[in-house]
Amino acid sequence: MSAGHRRLDIEESGDVTIAKFVDKKILDEGNIQIIGNQLFSLVEDDGRSKIVLDFSNVEYLSSAALGKLITMDKKVKAAKGKLRLCTVRPDIYEVFAITKLNKLFDMRDNLEQALEGM
């Protein structure tokens, strides 16, 4: 499978990188692989360490996608950076709460709050 087109919209706010998921459904294996690689590349290739993941478009995500987010969290922590998640809709938040990942991730209600004190 080729690199595929961008699955993340990237914006900068000061020294913080805001990565917004383009997809409504983060389900497909190939897609999740591409998203994972694009996320990891922010840390590993671009040397970014303050990252906010904006979920406002996301309506579905599977446990495979959660796996990528966990790996991303580890990479950011290893780079002594900060990772925050924001604008997660209630259905999706429930997925994080059931799996107790709301304790692992720093989750904020909206982008403004996610950028505060970053």
Next chain:
Amino acid sequence: MSSTEEFDVTIPSDTAKGREVQEQIVGGMESRGYAPRDVFGVRLALEEALVNAIKHGNKMDPDKVVNVKWEIDEEHVRVVIEDQGEGFPIEDVPDPTDEENLDKPGGRGIMLMRSFMSVVEYNENGNRLTLEKRTDDEDDDD
């Protein structure tokens, strides 16, 4: 009005085909006026179940198939997914919410299914899974 419809579909070990079945089942729920939260939960559970059957059960083997049977009416949807893999001992799946597992990437699919469905049952072998969602299932968020 509330007659139960039954379906029986066999698909190859291909997640795109799995998703087509998923759309059919979810479409049946939507046309019967299931609540969006139920539709969300069933879609998520089916995604996890079908990916498990295709990837972990059949190991993507193109010679193996997955059989999906479901029945649906206004009160319930019941889906039986059977793969041709060796199965697995369900008790061997670690609890992903244990402190030492919290940062491990895998193992959350079954947990999500259990949370969103009314019934989640594996056969003894672990290669046949029954999922059921009932509309009279109280939303018991503990």
